[in-house]
Amino acid sequence: MKKVINNPEAVVHEMIEGMVQAYPDKLRHLEGTTVIVRADAPVPGKVAVISGGGSGHEPSHAGYVGRGMLDAAVAGEVFTSPTPDQIYEGMKAIDSGNGVLMVIKNYTGDVMNFEMAAELAEAEGIKVAKVIVNDDVAVENSTFTTGRRGIAGTVFVHKIAGAKAEKGGSLEEVEAVANKVISHVKSMGIALTPCTIPAVGKPGFEISEEEMEVGMGIHGEPGIERTKVKTSHEIAELLVEKVLAEHQLTAEDKVAVLINGLGATPLMELFIFNKDVSEILAKKGVQVYKTFVGEYMTSIEMAGLSLSILKLDDELTELLEAPADTAAWK
Amino acid sequence: MKKVINNPEAVVHEMIEGMVQAYPDKLRHLEGTTVIVRADAPVPGKVAVISGGGSGHEPSHAGYVGRGMLDAAVAGEVFTSPTPDQIYEGMKAIDSGNGVLMVIKNYTGDVMNFEMAAELAEAEGIKVAKVIVNDDVAVENSTFTTGRRGIAGTVFVHKIAGAKAEKGGSLEEVEAVANKVISHVKSMGIALTPCTIPAVGKPGFEISEEEMEVGMGIHGEPGIERTKVKTSHEIAELLVEKVLAEHQLTAEDKVAVLINGLGATPLMELFIFNKDVSEILAKKGVQVYKTFVGEYMTSIEMAGLSLSILKLDDELTELLEAPADTAAWK
Amino acid sequence: MNQQNMKDWLILANERIQEQKDYLSELDRAIGDGDHGVNMARGFQEVSNKLATQEFTDIGAMLQQVAMTLIGKVGGASGPLYGTAFLKASTALKGKGECTNIDLANALNEALKGIKLRGKAEIGEKTMVDVWEPVVSKWLDNPEAGMDELIEFTHECMVETKAMEAKKGRAAYLGKRSIGTFDPGAVSSELLFSSLFTVLKGAAS
Amino acid sequence: MNQQNMKDWLILANERIQEQKDYLSELDRAIGDGDHGVNMARGFQEVSNKLATQEFTDIGAMLQQVAMTLIGKVGGASGPLYGTAFLKASTALKGKGECTNIDLANALNEALKGIKLRGKAEIGEKTMVDVWEPVVSKWLDNPEAGMDELIEFTHECMVETKAMEAKKGRAAYLGKRSIGTFDPGAVSSELLFSSLFTVLKGAAS
Ligand SMILES: Nc1ncnc2c1ncn2[C@@H]1O[C@H](COP(=O)(O)OP(=O)(O)O)[C@@H](O)[C@H]1O
C-alpha cells in the first residue's frame, strides 16, 4: 500500500482538517466530530440537507457542502457508515427550525445509523425526513433483499434537493423532489482495479490484468460478474443498456448524464467513454441535455467508472441549473 | 495495461470528441485537427491565448479553454508535443487580429514545435508572443542545460493571462502578466507509481512498493532522487522547503497554493497533504490567500502530487479571482 | 454472573477480536467491503478501555456503556446491530448487581429481538442472526446445557453460514457468489458467544 | 544516388525503425518519457506511405515531403529536429534529379546545422548530435570512406553516448542519472545513417 498519508488510523480526521483549511470561506468543521457544515450554518428559514457515509468517496460528501447543496456532510471511517452520534451532531448544527432532510445511500449500515440518528434528533424536537438513494441497477431489485445500492446518482439528489431547499422549499417539498430524483436516476459501474482501505493495508479484492468487475460497488464490494476487460465502446453499450432498461424514455425526454471516475481512472478515459456513450445515446434518440464528466463519487484509488442517467423534467432541470457554490460542484 | 479505451493509437482523437460532446456550449473542435477552441472563437477585440502540449495531462489543456482562460488548446499525442501545423491551425482559428500569446511549458519538444508554429503564423501576418513556463524547482537551474520544466504552475499562467486578455489587455500586457506569473510561481512534485502511455503499453518506469520518486516530471520522466516512501508530513516539509527556497517572501506577502493530483492519487490524500502544507506554511508565517486542491495537470494514472506556490500581488490576485468559465476551472 | 464476570467476558471478547481482526476483514473482503475486522477491533478496544477505567453501579449500566460505545465507535452495519443488541440486553438487566444464566439468556434474547428489529434479517439470510438466533434459543430451551456443548454448537452455527446465500447486508448484492465463505458477522458473533461461554465455564468451576 | 536509391534508403530506415520501435521507447523510458519509438515509428511509417504513393520531380522535392511529414507527424523533440534536418537537406538538393555522395554529405551537413540551430545542442551533450556531427564530418573529410567503415563508425558514435551525461533534452533533468544508457535519438540516428550507408553500398556494387 502506497499512500500519501501519515497514519492509516487518522486519515479521516486529517482529511477533514485539510478540506476545511482549503475552503475556510465555505466549510466549517464541528470540533470533536467528523462533521463538516456550511460556514454559515444554520441558515435561517431554510430546510437543511444532510448526507454522508463512509469516507473514501471524496469529493463525496463534504465536497458538496455549500450554498445550493448540502448543509452538512458526516464522514464515517473509510467505507464505514458514520455513527448515529456524529450524524446527530450534524443535524443539530444545521437545523434552523425548518427541519432536516437526510440523504442516505441504501446500505444496511448507513440506513441503520441514520435512522438511529433520526430517533435522537426527533427526541430533541427536530423535524426529520429521509430519502434513500438506490440508483445502482447492477443488482436485481427484490423485496426479499436489502434492495439496490446508492452510488454516484446520489450527487444529483444532493444538487437538486439542495437547490430546492435553497429556494425556500418546505421539508415535505424538499423530500418530495429528492424522491423524484431518486426515481428518475439510474446508474451502474465497472472496475478495473481494486482499492485499499488504509487501515486494512491491502486491496479489497484481487483481479487479474485481463479481467474487469461489472456492477462493482463503490466500497470495493464484488460486482455481479467478472469478465474480460472490454473496450470503452463495449462497456458503454453494456452500461447504457442496463441503465436505460430501467427508464421509460420517450423521444421528448431529456436526460442528464454523469460519467463518474472511481478514483484512478484518468480523465482521458472518462472522455473517451463519454464519446462512446454519446454516440450510443444519439443512435437511440436519447436527448442529452447536459453532461458531467469527472470524479464525483470515488472509491479511493479504484480504477473504473460509472454511468448515471437522470431523466429530467422542467422542475428537475431548473433545480439542476440553479447556482451552487461548493468545493466540488459549481 | 488496463484502460477504458478502444484503440491505443486513437486515444487523443476519441478523447477530444468526448470532451467536445460533454461541453458543446463551451468547446469547439477544429475538424481534422487536435485543436479545441472556445465555442465563440475568435473573440473580436481580444488577444487570444493558446496553450497545449502532449496529451495525458487532462484536464490540461482543453479543460481550461473558455471565457477568461484559454482560447485554444492543442493536443499532441500522449506525452508528445503537438506538431507545428496543428498549433498553427489553432492560432489561425482564434486570432481576431489582436495577436496570440503562446503559453509553452519548457520542454525541448514543446518549445521547438511552438516556435516553428510561430514562424508559420508570423509569415501569415499574425502577431505572436510567447512565454515559457519553468516552475519545476526539482532540477537545479543552469544556463548549460535546457533549464527547468513547466508543470502544474502553468495553470496559474493560463488563468491569469486569460483573465488579462479577457479584460482587454494588449498582447504586450498579456505577455507581461504571464511572465510575471512565471517568475512568481514555483512547483515540485513526487510520484508513488508510474503511468502507462497507451501506445507503449507498459509503465514508464519501475518502482518498488517501498519507494517514491522525488522531483518527478509530469511525463513519467525520472525525478532527481528515489527515496523510501515518506509520510505526507515529510513530503510536505520537503516540497515546501524546496519551493519556498526559490521565493523571496516577506510577512506581508500572500500566496496561492495549488495541490495537484497526478491522476491516481485520491482526493483524500490530497486533503491530508494540504493539512500538512497548511500547518507548515502557518508555522513559517506564510499567508495563504487561496488554496486549490484537485487534479489540474495530471500524468495519466500516475499516483503522486505536486505543490505549486504562487506569490501574489494586487494585480495577480485580481486576475486570479476574475470570472472564468471552463470545464475544469470555474 | 457478576460484574467481574461480565467484564472478563467483554475483555476476553475484545482480545479474541483483536487476534482475529485481519481474519474478520479478510472474510469481509470476500463478500463485503473488507472492514469488519477493523470496525469490530475499533469498537471493542474502546469497550475494553472504558471497562478498565470506569466503575458501574450494576451490570445493566455496564452493558449500556458497552452499547453506547459500540454505537459510537463501530459504524457500518455491525455497529448499530451490536449496539442495539447490548442496549436491549442492558434494559433487561437494568439495576441488577448480578444475574443468573437464565437472566442472561433472556437478556440476550431481547438483544436478538433488537438485532432483528433493526436489521430486519431472518434466519438463513447469512448474517449474525444465524449465530444469535439458534444459540440463544438453544440456551433458553436448555439453561443447564454444558458450556463446551454451547461453544461447539455456536461454532457449528457459524460454519453453516458458509453454505448460505446472503439476503441481507452488503453480501446480498453478490447473490449466489456470496455462497462459500463464512459470514463475517457470524464469525464475530461466534467470538462473542464463545468468550461468554468460556468465562461462564470458568466462573462456574 | 538517384530517386530510387533515396526511396530505398528511407523505406529501409522505416523498416529498421519499426523493428526497433520498442527498443527505442525502452531507451527513452530509462532517461526520458518513453515515447521515442512510438514517435519515430509514427513519422517514418507515414514517410514510407507517402513515398509509396507519390511521385516527385526531384530528390530535393522528395526530401521536402519527408521533412513536412516528419514535422507534422512525429511531434516531441525529435519531430522538429529530424524535420528541420530534412528540410535543410532538401534545400541543398533542390531541383536535383540525382546527386553524388559528396553532394549528399554536404546536404547532410546542412541538415546537421539545422539540428544544431533548432536544438542548440553541442557535441557531448548526449543527443542525436553525437551521431550526426562526427559521422557527417568523417564522411565529408573522406568522401571515399568505405560504407562498412562508416557503418561501424556510426555505431561507435552511438555507443559513446552511453557514457555521456545529458545536457539537452528531457534526459538533462536526470543529471548524472542519465549516464549509462544510449541516447534514444542517437540510436534512431544510427538507424538512419546505417540504412543510408547500406543502400549506398548496394547502389555502388
Ligand atoms: N440486516 C442485517 N441484519 C443482521 N446482520 C447484518 C445485517 N446486515 C449486515 N449484517 C451483519 O453485519 C456484518 C457486516 O458488518 P460490517 O462489515 O462491520 O459492516 P458493513 O457491511 O457496513 O461494512 C455482516 O457480516 C452481517 O453479519
Ligand SMILES: Nc1ncnc2c1ncn2[C@@H]1O[C@H](COP(=O)(O)OP(=O)(O)O)[C@@H](O)[C@H]1O
Ligand atoms: N536540444 C536537442 N538537440 C538535439 N537533439 C535533441 C535535443 N533534445 C532532444 N534531442 C533528441 O531527441 C531525443 C528524444 O526524442 P523524443 O523522445 O521523440 O522526444 P521527447 O523528448 O519530446 O519525448 C533525445 O534522445 C535526443 O537525441
Ligand SMILES: [Mg+2]
Ligand atoms: Mg463497511
Ligand SMILES: [Mg+2]
Ligand atoms: Mg515525448
Ligand SMILES: [Mg+2]
Ligand atoms: Mg464491511
Ligand SMILES: [Mg+2]
Ligand atoms: Mg521521448
